[in-house]
Amino acid sequence: xxxxxxxxxxxFVSTLRMAAPLIFASLGGVFAxxxxxxxxxxxxxxxxxxxxxxxxxxxxxxPWLGVLLAMVAGGLTAMVLxxxxxxxxxxxxxxxxxLNVLALGFTGFMLRRLFNHAGQSPxxxxxxxxxxxxxxxxxxxxxxxxxxxxxxxxxxxxxxxTHILLYKxxxxxxxxxxxxxxxxxxxxxxxxxxxxxxxxWLSGMMGGLGGATLSLGLLSSxxxxxxxxxxxxxxxxxxxxxxxxVGAMLASLLFGYAEALQMLAQTLGLTFVPREFLLMLPYxxxxxxxxxxxxxxxxxxxxxxxxxR
Amino acid sequence: MASEAPKGSWVNRVAKLDRLWISLIxxxxxxxxxxxxxxxxxxxxxxxxxxxWKASFGSTRDFxxxxxxxxxxxFTGLAVAFAFRxxxxxxxxxxxxxVGQMAAAxxxxxxxxxxxxxxxxxxxxxxxxxxxxxxxIPGYLKARLGAHEVINTIMMNYIALHFTHYLVNGPLKxxxxxxxxxxxxxxxxxxxxxxxxxxxxxxxxxxxxAAVVYYILWRTTIGYDCRAVGHSPDxxxxxxxxxxxxxxxxxxxxxxxxxxxxxxxxLGVQHKFYDLFGFTGYGxxxxxxxxxxxxxxxxxxAGSALFGVLSRGSQxxxxxxxxxxxxIGIMQAAIILFVAAxxxxxxxxxxxxxxxxxxxTATRDEVEGGTV
Numbered sequence: 129x130x131x132x133x134x135x136x137x138x139x140f141v142s143t144l145r146m147a148a149p150l151i152f153a154s155l156g157g158v159f160a161x162x163x164x165x166x167x168x169x170x171x172x173x174x175x176x177x178x179x180x181x182x183x184x185x186x187x188x189x190x191p192w193l194g195v196l197l198a199m200v201a202g203g204l205t206a207m208v209l210x211x212x213x214x215x216x217x218x219x220x221x222x223x224x225x226x227l228n229v230l231a232l233g234f235t236g237f238m239l240r241r242l243f244n245h246a247g248q249s250p251x252x253x254x255x256x257x258x259x260x261x262x263x264x265x266x267x268x269x270x271x272x273x274x275x276x277x278x279x280x281x282x283x284x285x286x287x288x289x290t291h292i293l294l295y296k297x298x299x300x301x302x303x304x305x306x307x308x309x310x311x312x313x314x315x316x317x318x319x320x321x322x323x324x325x326x327x328x329w330l331s332g333m334m335g336g337l338g339g340a341t342l343s344l345g346l347l348s349s350x351x352x353x354x355x356x357x358x359x360x361x362x363x364x365x366x367x368x369x370x371x372x373x374v375g376a377m378l379a380s381l382l383f384g385y386a387e388a389l390q391m392l393a394q395t396l397g398l399t400f401v402p403r404e405f406l407l408m409l410p411y412x413x414x415x416x417x418x419x420x421x422x423x424x425x426x427x428x429x430x431x432x433x434x435x436x437r
Numbered sequence: 438m439a440s441e442a443p444k445g446s447w448v449n450r451v452a453k454l455d456r457l458w459i460s461l462i463x464x465x466x467x468x469x470x471x472x473x474x475x476x477x478x479x480x481x482x483x484x485x486x487x488x489x490w491k492a493s494f495g496s497t498r499d500f501x502x503x504x505x506x507x508x509x510x511x512f513t514g515l516a517v518a519f520a521f522r523x524x525x526x527x528x529x530x531x532x533x534x535x536v537g538q539m540a541a542a543x544x545x546x547x548x549x550x551x552x553x554x555x556x557x558x559x560x561x562x563x564x565x566x567x568x569x570x571x572x573x574i575p576g577y578l579k580a581r582l583g584a585h586e587v588i589n590t591i592m593m594n595y596i597a598l599h600f601t602h603y604l605v606n607g608p609l610k611x612x613x614x615x616x617x618x619x620x621x622x623x624x625x626x627x628x629x630x631x632x633x634x635x636x637x638x639x640x641x642x643x644x645x646x647a648a649v650v651y652y653i654l655w656r657t658t659i660g661y662d663c664r665a666v667g668h669s670p671d672x673x674x675x676x677x678x679x680x681x682x683x684x685x686x687x688x689x690x691x692x693x694x695x696x697x698x699x700x701x702x703x704l705g706v707q708h709k710f711y712d713l714f715g716f717t718g719y720g721x722x723x724x725x726x727x728x729x730x731x732x733x734x735x736x737x738x739a740g741s742a743l744f745g746v747l748s749r750g751s752q753x754x755x756x757x758x759x760x761x762x763x764x765i766g767i768m769q770a771a772i773i774l775f776v777a778a779x780x781x782x783x784x785x786x787x788x789x790x791x792x793x794x795x796x797x798t799a800t801r802d803e804v805e806g807g808t809v
Contacts, residue, residue: 166587168587208774212774212777212778213777216778218777218778218779219777221526221528221587222724222728222773222776222777223774223777223778225528225721225724225725225773226770226773226774226777227770227774229721229725229766229769229770229773230766230767230770230771230774232763232766233763233764233765233766233767233768233769233770234763234766234767234770236761236763236766237474237761237763237764237766237767240761240763241478241761353715356715357595360591360595363588363591364588364591364592367588402603402607404599404600404602404603405599405603407595407599408595408596408599408600411592411593411595411596412592412596414588414592415578415584415589415592415593418578418582418584418585418588418589419578419582419584420582420584427585
């Protein structure tokens with residue numbers, strides 16, 4: 129293979145597809161951690177989102193309604209996390225682990241109940257691809273950006289939305305303050321609990337969207353445990369991106385690239401590196417980032433800490 | 438959770454007991470949730486739970502196999518519990534378990550010409566060492582650089598999965614077609630004392646490990662340091678304890694426990710490393726086991742017995758009683774979430790105590806009032 133193959137259009141198309149669910153979920157991570165809650169449950173939230181999206185598309189033949197309800201389901205799941213970790217002051221990580229176990233059991237159970245299937249759902253109507261006029265006619269760039277499943281485009285819209293909400297609105301300022309210095313937020317009369325509930329609702333919706341991207345965007349069915357750790361990778365992307373929306377997006381793209389590279393390694397003739405090492409790359413990069421090798425990173429000061437009024 | 442009452446008062450003494458009650462109530466809660474779900478699919482919970490029970494206690498053969506499913510959880514439960522006591526969250530028991538499996542498998546077939554007792558010891562140590570390295574890295578990163586161990590241990594899980602996948606399909610592939618290592622020598626196999634079941638001496642290694650964990654935590658300086666750091670790293674630091682070193686030590690011991698578990702599974706049950714297409718789940722179940730066992734070695738042994746019975750019973754419930762095996766997963770989740778939300782129980786207990794006190798006072802007033 130030549131170095132040019134690393135800039136193959138198929139590789140970039142694949143990168144965007146693989147990155148989209150990660151972008152959504154990592155934005156979910158940004159919302160939660162910026163408000164002071166560790167959301168390990170993103171893995172389970174994505175799984176529930178993927179399942180609900182598929183189910184709704186199956187029964188109503190409307191994939192878009194599926195996406196919408198996946199967001200609602202994700203938000204509701206995050207509310208369980210909010211109730212236990214914020215109101216009842218339970219440990220965030222323990223609660224998240226519990227929710228992930230619940231999501232795996234619940235989706236597997238419902239798959240059997242509703243479809244009498246184990247392992248995989250029937251094929252349902254997926255989101256129709258979008259083609260972008262003008263751009264699709266540009267050589268090279270058009271091939272990469274011209275035609276995709278809608279979530280790929282929406283992921284970038286979500287990044288802009290998150291960025292503006294967090295950095296350009298009073299709501300975003302309060303949300304971030306709740307994660308840095310909750311006592312100060314409380315002192316000026318803003319309800320820390322409410323901020324964290326709101327942040328987790330947004331976090332859950334993003335996670336649900338990421339899940340729907342898997343089942344209705346990339347595939348057209350639900351597969352048991354189809355997230356396969358993407359929720360955790362998304363958290364890694366959030367850290368790698370230094371807890372910012374744009375950073376999380378860039379990290380997701382990098383991780384998506386690594387995944388695409390390992391998928392296409394065979395066809396590209398990339399055999400001198402075992403594909404397992406490409407698969408390990410996102411994890412190693414994240415650890416390197418956390419260790420401060422790639423610039424200094426620090427989590428929101430109050431992230432993961434219970435707040436006592 | 439600060440209690441309002443002063444130290445040494447009866448409220449605090451009862452609060453210690455509360456931990457046991459929380460675990461018991463959590464399990465009861467899980468059983469009820471499972472029962473409701475079984476009812477919702479139109480099955481009889483009693484017969485479903487009966488099938489679950491029989492899967493482990495129906496015959497001596499079932500009992501032997503139940504011991505086999507409990508054993509790995511004892512090790513991963515101890516691993517998570519030990520780190521917890523130091524205030525560290527080891528989600529990486531899964532990865533430590535996996536590398537322990539691989540190291541023990543290699544030691545099991547690569548070492549030749551040593552007596553069985555030595556071979557087994559060396560293979561177990563290889564597993565423990567691999568696990569210790571896998572746990573020690575996040576421990577070091579946490580202690581030295583403040584990198585969060587939760588994320589790093591999760592990352593190490595995936596690295597273990599892909600790395601062993603590479604090894605067993607590449608340099609360490611020990612079979613013409615299958616992704617497995619070579620079979621370990623007979624001298625490295627743990628004695629199966631209860632044939633035809635696969636129950637083996639590994640369970641005694643687990644019980645010994647629990648005793649060692651207890652000894653370290655409550656009878657040695659290292660253990661004291663660990664618990665002190667777990668209570669408050671700042672206070673421990675002021676008291677002159679080397680917090681960084683304690684964290685690394687704790688993660689080394691924790692990882693060694695999980696790695697030992699992987700070694701025991703290979704030497705006692707599998708006799709080789711099989712390619713994993715996903716996680717074994719032992720590491721994650723270990724978190725639940727540690728929580729339900731209140732991070733105490735004895736509690737961990739009890740918790741792994743419970744979760745071993747549950748996981749073995751889930752298959753039987755499906756085949757005999759026609760209840761989807763995922764019900765057990767939901768039940769386990771209910772238990773974990775209930776333990777996480779233990780504040781609910783505390784509130785209820787506190788409220789009931791206040792109520793009882795009120796009633797007692799009211800009754801006394803009434804009685805006294807009557808006699809006057």
